Amino acid sequence: MPFKMRPKNGTTETSLLLSSSTEASIETNTSPETVEEERAGFEEVIIKPEIETGVVESGFSWFKLWKYTGPGFLMSIAYLDPGNLEADLQIGAVAGYSLLWALLYAHITGLLIQCFAARAGVVTGQHLAQLIKNNYPRPISIMLWVITEIAIIGSDIQEIVGTAIALKILFGLPLWLGTMLTALDTFIFMLLQNYGMRKLEAFFMTLITTMAICFWIEMFLSGFNAEEIVKGIIIPYVPRRAIIQLVAMVGAVIMPHNLYLHSALVMTRKTDPSSHVKLKEANFYFAIESAVALLASYLINMAIVVVFAQVFYSPNEEKPLPGLYDAGKVLSNTLGYASKYLWACGLLAAGQSSTMTGTLAGQFVIEGFFGKVLKKPWHRNAITRGIALVPSMLVAIFAVGNFDAMGELLNVLQSLCLPTAIIPLLKLTSSKEIMGTTFKTNNFWKIISWTLAAIIICINLFLLVLYLEVLDNILLGYIFGGIYFVFIGYLSLLPLNGNKNNSQNNLQIEN
Incomplete structure (x- = not known):
């Protein structure tokens, strides 16, 4: 049986690594020049399916689930970054337990969207950045890349400065120095990458476990009300003064660059693109793994909301909301001196894990849209980290006093x-x-997914109107806001290019 190779242009390898053992399985009528061209195409790929998933088995298998476990937990780290932690503590501080339902629905929405991203990577063998590059006009794909980079930089500012705040609480380091030290995570990340994807996934799972232990200990120390937790999860209610925090939470929970990351990470598992059954198995186990990972994420986020609902929330009193640094003082004053160190350890784990996955997402985004700009991995990691580190340093130096407002x-x-x-x-x-x-997505899930997308766009419209009210130049704000929503409408109606490579790739899926 000859090994079917996907077209070189904009595609990735999803079944077997091209090595001496697989070269022999390339059809014999291929010329040496063609083989070298195909080899060059494979060498452009940064994601290689290094983890064996075995043959298809009938029924559910825990061992098989373990083989597929990893990408979902790396994806879930974006739901636990310092931006999310700040949104959580402010939700608890301003609304008590009442927005736990919204936090749950945000995670459920995130799960659905992440499953779409994983499915795209598994079935096509291309991650989201590559798919956009190959199926949208070049000017539109460039615009989408620019917006994604803005989102990555905004996220990384929160993550890097959040790590610096944790270092300040633990060791008394100034924010600018803590921000500089977070640059070291690039070297840690490169070191871990040399040990393979499984070791990298184990490291991130350890950080998630650290967060869970720290924040759940604090929740038990706070003396939480279990009845209020259940009520907050079941009964939808939004206090008037918590509307901004609710909307900001949506932005904190579901992050655009995380869709690019997840669609790429699933390609680290070996599948057979010519087998419907194998692709269905991969989609099934990735969906279960993502659900478990986001359940863990929800429980950690919930713990933070509950803690600050207990120690700070006062329904009849309006107080300045705490930020990431102030949170340590609040916990120290109410739960004891050691509690601020539990908070700092959890925050440090969140910051370090999210900055590393942000680096990985940035690498996939840049190389998906533009190909391998640099050959050496450490060059790519350094540049990706530098894109976010420079603005983060500027924030740490010049906007220290206003960082909490900037985080929102x-x-x-x-x-x-x-x-x-x-x-x-x-x-x-x-x-x-x-x-x-x-x-392809069936009609039922199309309706559900596009309804959720419409809700998100409506939330954005509300946000725009809300923030235009505080701008000095409101006319300029309306102009840029109008351009933004015209672009969103155009993007919704714009047909895909129908790149001829799609039909060639689809032959393997259909066969």
């Missing part, structure tokens, strides 16, 4: 950037030419 604004920025990732993803996964008849 950055969450809003994530929310505004989100539709530019969701809309292409939904259109791509609904395309028969790209996904094949079997794996």
